[in-house]
Amino acid sequence: MTAAISALERAAQAGFASRFDHGAMGLWSAPGRVNLIGEHTDYNDGFVLPLAIDRRTVVALATRNDRIIRVASSFASETVEVSLDELVPENLDGWSAYPLGVAWALGQFGADLSAVPGFEIYVDSNVPVGAGLSSSAALESAVAVALNDVWGLKLDRLTLARVGQLAENRVVGAPTGIMDQSASLLGRTDAVVFLDCRSLSAEVIPLGLNPAGLELLIIDTRVSHSHATGGYAARRASCEAGAHTMGVPALRDLSVDDLPRAQALLDDETFRRVRHIVTENQRVLDTVQTLRGSGCAAIGALLDASHRSMRDDFEISAPELDLAVVTARAAGAIGARMTGGGFGGAAIALTPTELVPAVQAAVLAAFATHGFATPDLFVVHAADGATHDADGEH
Structure with a gap:
């Protein structure tokens, strides 16, 4: 556990x-x-290939002797209160919909919320x-493992990932897949999680950045986004329409x-x-094969091709993102x-x-030249997934 995480705790x-x-507690x-x-x-x-990072969300929790839930955070002044008897998606909104949505979703996966x-x-x-680093899944996953423990539910990690996804889909209203929660719950140090989103089978693949003399630099453009808004939903609808026309259950x-044939x-x-x-x-399959056979130093062209595809075919990039990629x-x-x-x-x-210092300097200079907001640049390392960190003094 790093000093930064201890300070956060x-x-x-x-x-x-x-x-x-x-x-x-x-x-x-x-x-x-x-x-x-x-x-x-x-x-x-x-298929997806995420990694958990050494930036974390911590939840401190204590049970009560009644049916009341109270949630608070460092980033909101209000304390939100709701009864377990009124814990339905229609009653939940704002940031508290994430933790409260997890509590509701656990009920959909077998927790007896009356008990x-x-x-x-x-x-x-x-x-x-x-920033696209899945702060929402970090929050959902931390709450899920906490309630799984204190409520004695004994749900496995893949089920908890589905709990987080249901909370985000049904309560928050974001039509996301299961990747983010799976990475947050299944991640391992210096490894990526190779996840089949149909079967939910997951395999931890060694990444090996340190032996290769490589770092994963994050360039947060500070251009905020929201999955609950139209662009994400429109892409999902296009994918579903394409699969329907092609006569397959999913584009997988x-x-x-x-x-x-699709083009025709x-x-x-x-x-x-x-x-x-x-x-x-x-490209995911090719990256897994390359990591196993040649190591992480050989995947650069696959990353580049992925960005071009998102920029030109899926059209989900932004000028700041394109500048960050080209400059880096x-x-x-x-x-x-x-x-x-x-x-x-x-x-x-x-x-x-x-x-790394040269790339950071070049990106900062390019953003300044283009009149963009100053990006936040930092290196991340692949980290372990959700954990029970410590007992309290309740």
């Missing part, structure tokens, strides 16, 4: 005590994630919000060899959406791409360790 403990006038945390490759493939039953105690929870986090069932049957925009998903799925590559990164749902957020640049 102390802040969560102090915040809990300040807000609720007593100590927490325990601390749980879950990481944000970066998707190495495989964008928008998850809700198409495809569990209420609770108080305080949230603190150093996962950037709106198409291969690159099917693209000529689909309008240009839908075809390009389909082409991104089909080729991106193949010119300054020495061996591969770069936007990551996350798109329309803002962050890019990743796989960069030789000794060139």
Whole structure:
């Protein structure tokens, strides 16, 4: 556990005590994630290759003797209160819909919400919000493992990922797949999670950045995005329409060899959406094969191709993201791409360790020249997934 995380835990403990006038019974945390490759493939039953990162959301929690839930956080002044008897999606909104939505969703996966105690929870986090690093899944996953423990549910990690996804889909209203929660719950140090989003089978693949002398540099453009808004939903609708026209359950069932037939049957925009998903799925498989056979230093071209596909076919990039990618590559990164749902957020640049300062300087200068907001640049490392960090003094 790093010093930064320990400081975050102390802040969560102090915040809990300040807000609720007593100590927490325990601390749980879950990481944000970066998707190495495989964008928008998850809700198409495809393949993804995310990694949990060393930025985390910590929750301090204590159960109550009644049916009341109270949630508070370091990033909101209000404390939201609701009874377990009124815990339905229609009653939940704002940031508290994430933790409260998880509690509701656990009921959909077998928790008897008429028999569990209420609770108080305080949230603190150093996962950037709106950067495409899945601050929402970090929050959902931390709450899920905490309630799984204190309610004695004994649900496995893949089920908890489905709980988080249901909360985000049904309560928050964002039509996301299961990748983010899976990465946050299943991640391992210096490894990526190879997830089949149809079967939900997951395999941990060693990444090996340190032995290769490489770092994963995050370039947060500070252009905020929201999955609950139209761009994400429109892409999903295009994918579903394309699959329907092609006569398959999901775009996962198409291969690159099917693209000529798709082009003949689909309008240009839908075809390009389909082409991104089909080729991106193949790039995930190729990246896994390359990591196993040649190591992480050989995946740069696949990252570059992924970004071009998202920019040109799926049309989810932004001028800031394109500038970050082009500039990082010119300054020495061996591969770069936007990551996350798109329309803002962050890019990743796989960069030789000794060139990280030069890439950072080049990106900062390019953004200043173009009049863009100053981006936030930092290196992340692949980290372990959600954990019970400590018992409290409740």
